Amino acid sequence: MENRRFILIGILGALLFFIYQAWQKDYPAAAPVPATAAAPAADVPKAAATETSAAAATPADAQAADTGERIRVETDLFIAEIAARGGELRRLQLKDYAAVKDQPARMALLDDEAGRLFVLQSGLAGPQAPLSSPDTVYSSAQSSYQLSQGNDQLEVLLTHQNADGVLIRKTYVFKRGSYQIDLAQSVQNASAAPLSLSPYVRLLRTAYQQGGEPRFAHTFTGVGFYQQAEAGSAKYKFKKTALDKLDKEKVEQAQTGGWISILQHYFVAAIIPPADEAVTYSARPRSSAPGYIAQYVGNAVSVAPGAEQRFATRLYIGPKLQDHVAEVAPGFELTLDYGLLSFIAKYMFLVLKFFHGLTANWGVAIILLTLVVKLALYKLSEAQYRSMARMKVFSPKIQEIRERYADDRERQQKAMMDLYKKEGFNPLAGCWPILVQFPVFISLYWVLLESVELRQAPFALWLQDLSAPDPFYVLPVLYGITMFLQQRLSGNQTMDPTQQRVMQIMPIALTAFFAFFQSGLVLYWVVNGLISIAQQWYIMRKLDREGAKK
Known part of the structure; x- marks a missing residue:
């Protein structure tokens, strides 16, 4: 020879x-056709039950559009928009990354414009109905926030008080020089009855392409889940599921620690609960509109009358920087995929x-x-x-x-x-x-x-x-x-x-x-x-x- x-x-x-890479890009598996009816009971994910409460349910996924007041937030890395309705993070631009080369528009990783939808929702679920949901209207002391010189972090506080006197706070903490965002949800129970609550945070995205993708290359867009190898195990594994495969490969697992994310070319948006918290992760197509959901739901907690409870979650929304991904969370470096020859x-x-x-x-x-x-x-x-x-x-x-x-x-x-x-x-x-x-x-x-x-x-x-x-x-x-x-x-x-x-x-x-x-x-x-x-x-x-x- x-x-x-x-x-x-x-x-x-x-x-x-x-050629195989190009074929994967040009001829992906067909995306599921969303149902037009209201969300059935199976579309309401269950949180892990505790001794104090039965399993709680997150709200249905019908609400996605927002036309109400926006709160503008600017830091050294972000220009963000938080909707008063739901306290959702509706738009997040990365100041260091242009959407198109040599154009002034910044890359919008979270977005709800131009036919795109990629937003972050959060709230407090209850056994029958959520205490706070995408329909809850919050108030803020300011309509615009900016990280000032000399400060290393910026807090944006949203509040809502319901008819029973229950005070709900949602706080976003942006940090200088970091793509990590702290999200805290708290409830002060001024009612006469105990409350059973589970925190949830979810990413909601439609299957659009960001633009500027290489013509002859297949890039991954989908859910990345850092899951426990088996119940009670200290070992975890990383599982990726393309958005258009979620109808057949739904994610549903209760475990301690881990994280869930939506990956796309160069960038990632991730939900990272406390490492010692028992949670339930899930990812699936939306039932009432086009799109997909990746979320975590925490264990149900009972809040007695007069008591206060706080739930903390970390977010990472930004680029997959090699020097920093390993510092975000255990296994987070796996979001950077170099294929079979990664070594x-x-x-x-x-x-x-x-x-x-x-x-x-x-x-x-x-x-x-x-x-x-x-x-x-x-x-x-x-x-x-x-x-x-x-x-x-x-x-x-x-x-x-x-x-x-x-x-x-x-x-x-x-x-x-x-x-x-x-x-x-x-x-x-x-x-x-x-x-x-x-x-x-x-x-x-x-x-x-x-x-x-x-x-x-x-x-x-x-x-x-x-x-x-x-x-x-x-x-x-x-x-x-x-x-x-x-x-x-x-x-x-x-x-x-x-x-x-x-x-x-x-x-x-x-x-x-x-x-x-x-x-x-x-x-x-x-x-x-x-x-x-x-x-x-x-x-x-x-x-x-x-x-x-x-």
């Missing part, structure tokens, strides 16, 4: 991988980050990473080119074998293997550098696709977004040229006519193929090709000099 057959197999393997991709990102720290340019960091990879594989490359040189020597004998056994493929292959054995030559020796490159290639693909740090990152000249395709197709064309030059340097003495035709087409095919990929990935491959040409030229000249001395 000759070297170029392995090259073809490797290239076709990569092509099939990316390589993580270290590759660390190398990229190191070079970015030196150069302040992710494109230069990719070039330096390519140099490191090529230097690490230099000995393998030398072995590859030595193998190619020896193949040229054997070319007349191989051609003679082909002509002699033209009608007997099996005898032809056996004769070639006998030749290799006689000459002490391993034709696979030249394949290893190529095979080793593909895990690097696939890992870098995931790093560029998943790392929010590289989102909209500029390089130079016309390349102002390494996470997007080259707008003028310069890099794909350069890649095609480098591949053509490598073929010319390698020669084709050991290839049959069919292989030669395929290899001649490959530079053109891959030029078109790479036109759809992130420019950062194509930059890596172009630089890799240029270095390979230089290495090949140097090593072949070195081998020629060695041969001349013998």
